[in-house]
Amino acid sequence: MAGKTGGEFLAAWKQLDNATKNTLFRTFLDDPVLQPRITPPVKKGTADIESIEATAPNVYSNIQLYPYLSYLYYYPTIHWSLDKTPDTDDYWVGLYDKNEKDDKKYLAYQWIHKAAQGSYKVGRLRNLPYKFGTSRFEEYEVRIFNHGYQRLKAQSNILRGVVNHLPTNPFVPGAEKLLSSQQRKQPDKEIESFISEIRHGALPPQLNPPDIILTKIKGAITETLPHFSLPKGILKSWSDFTPIQKQLIFPILEQDLLPDTIKMPDLSGIDRPEPNIYFAVLVEDVDYPGEPPSHIVLTITLDHSSTYIYPEVDVEDEVPSEGAWLGLYRIHGTADFDPNEYINLHYMSREQKGSHKLSVIKENNPGPTTSNTYVGSIFDNNDQQTGIAATNIEAVISVDASLPPAIFKPDFDKDEALQYAKLSNLAYEEYSTIQQQIVSYGLTADMRIYDSATDTHGFIASNDDSVVITFRGTYSLANWLTNIHFVKKRITERQPFLAHTGFLDAFKKVCKSIEAHIKPSIGKKKIYTTGHSLGGALASLLAFQISHNYESANLTNYVFGCPPVGDINFSEYFKDKRSHIITIQNDPVATGPLIGLTAARGLFQPCQVMFLPAAGSHNILEYIAQMENLP
Known part of the structure; x- marks a missing residue:
């Protein structure tokens, strides 16, 4: 580069007074390289990510959007x-x-x-x-x-x-490979x-x-x-x-x-x-x-707070039709965006392969930076949307709410909690085994909970005094795919509560049959919801639905190793309820970096988490062992 180096330029900049800096900066802002590439606005097409995810062919696996550099202030x-x-x-x-x-x-x-x-x-x-x-x-x-x-x-x-x-659709084959291929890329030497x-x-x-x-x-x-x-x-x-x-x-x-x-x-x-x-x-x-x-x-x-994201688009094969536009869009926690409100437009000719750097994305906010997702929508030369890039970018700066220390609630019953931990473990067995072993808990198996599409399992059991709904935890790859789908949506259209889309979709597959079965017992018997891991998330959603819809419900929720389930409103709904969110210290699903990552996306565990005394793993058998040793 001719002239001053970047370091010399900044040293000279620092010697200027603020008035001169502001005058120069306004001039810099007019530089075309700091502006989106302006083209005639897109006037056709829609951009509904949920509908795009439902039709995998509209996700272009050969077009990937990712950040190569970021500044966070x-x-x-x-x-x-x-x-x-x-x-x-x-x-x-x-x-x-x-x-x-x-x-x-x-x-x-x-x-x-x-x-x-x-x-x-x-x-x-x-x-x-x-x-x-x-x-x-x-x-x-x-x-x-x-x-x-x-x-x-x-x-x-x-x-x-x-x-x-993140993958635009985590449910398509090869989604994890899309991410790992970009993570191995080395920084550009000139930029470095x-x-x-x-x-x-x-x-x-x-x-x-x-x-x-x-x-x-x-x-x-x-x-x-x-x-x-x-x-x-x-x-x-x-x-x-x-x-x-x-x-x-x-x-x-x-x-x-x-x-x-x-x-x-x-x-x-x-x-x-x-x-x-x-x-x-x-x-x-x-x-x-x-x-x-x-x-x-x-x-x-x-x-x-401020974020500056430097996006890059990778085109691995020929683009659709005779050429295509990639529109870069910002989503503020919703699934829809206006095709006219693009951040940047980048034209890709049919033969144009390789990596292409886009203009920096700037966000300045008083307070935290709202969770933003940046997606690449693909348009043909007739301005019709034909699909979406296989990966998108997420950026957020957040601060946790200051909550009181996690302690065991006064109504916590150690022996009762231990029984429900064991029932959560029983949910991992085949239903025929559950039917045989449930009698040792003074219960009779009434109904199997099962949905093949989401690989959701559980059972309902009862006696003269109570009804127990137990969900199985994470046991298969399909469950993990459900776990990593972090988009939120309303639990019902009339309620201001949001929940993790993967958990909510799995829950809705089985909730109607569960509610129909237990409805005659609500207000007459005690209702218990329980589960481990993913099962804890589903149990908490059911507990929310029953207690929210039936004032007469006498309900208690016992969950173990529960991941983040819903937004802050959903979490705080449980604060004064008979709900026990029991967690082992260092459980990788219920504590640690995963909790931080999901909190940044506005997902939290039901309030209020209660920690067992020792560190351990996510295994339900460790939960049972620690609870057996509680004083």
Whole structure:
């Protein structure tokens, strides 16, 4: 590239005053490479993803959409609430990458001294915002310490960023291969080299503690950067960049122009060096005098967030007809979009194979970034929609709701729960075996639950006092395909509750026959719903439907290793119900990264999860073993 490098350009940019920056930036925004490729608007065709998924031929497996690079920017505030005033001035909180094991590697910190409640505006989080690849998943949490790095037991919600590419239809053969083929791709060397040049400018200003205190005295915030003379005509330097280089440097310029009230930290509480300096000579084994608070809640809120997604389309074979248009569209949690409201249009001739980079997709939001899905819809030369790309892109920045600690409810009956864990295990057997063994539980098998299309299994059993509906868990590939289909839709048209489409579709296949069978017993007998894994999700949907539709229902829900089922409204519906969501710590289906990923997509477990005391796996037999050892 002629002229200044990316690093020199950013160094010169940093020396400009804000008024000059804004004037230049408005000029940069007029650059065609930062605008969608404009063509006559598409006036024909519809774009209903659910109907497209129902007809696999309309999904073009040879046309794939995926991200090759992404920038994520976070502007959080952290809050703390202690049930007693700290006894010393050495209390502090830190914001961390959730996977960071070293407590000295905080991304932000604040001394809280003897303040039992308070908050700290972090400004821009000091994460490296860019990442190559088709997917990224990152989580951040707050930790609290006293007397150095003695971490105190506390609950923190999670700040989360997700970029992913997913099959448009996970039910077609080869869906997983579509993803793995893109994940193996190496970054473009020219792009990687330019990103390396601008890496320093991509990071927020480093404010060391002595500098912060000095800055407060001076009344202004300054940043130390390598010195470069201001280029004569920075517009000429901009014009020297290639189109893709302009798009790569654009997020850094735009984020730099955010108001200081958003991007800069609150310096009012900074009165001593950061913990890594203050405790540098700390003797680690010094005992702390006094008792720490017994209940601490740490919370992250988000003041602003931004995502920049760099999409690429791969055309492996000849495109349909004599040529085709790929329209890039944004879906905000729904299945329909207007064909005129495209983000970008890209023309593909019949012989045009290979990879083609599209314009950057920008999202700036006060607070979290709404879950967005970007899809590629294919149109022929007559503007008729003929199908959709085989993969799409998802991007979201979210913050978990701050919920109370998970505990066993007062009405929890250990022995009763153990019985339903064993019945959930029994559901994995053949129905003939269930009929034989159910009598040992004082029940009679009344009805088999089965649907071949969704591979859903279960049984209904009863006695004079109760009716038990038990669903089998994940046992086959068809079940796992149901599990990974993360789209949400309404449980009924008249209710403001959303649920995981795969679970809901499986449930609706069997719910009418179940309801018809148990309806005569509702209000007369106790109703129990139970299941493990996928069975827990189906049991929770049934519990919701019965308790919502029948006020007289005396219902209790016991589920084990239950995955996320519905939206936050569905989750909170169970908060005051007789519902026990029992979970083993580290269960990969009911805890951990999967929960984070689905929470980012707005899917949650029924409220409120209760953890068994030890870590373990997802196996129902481990649930039974731990519950047998409960005191």
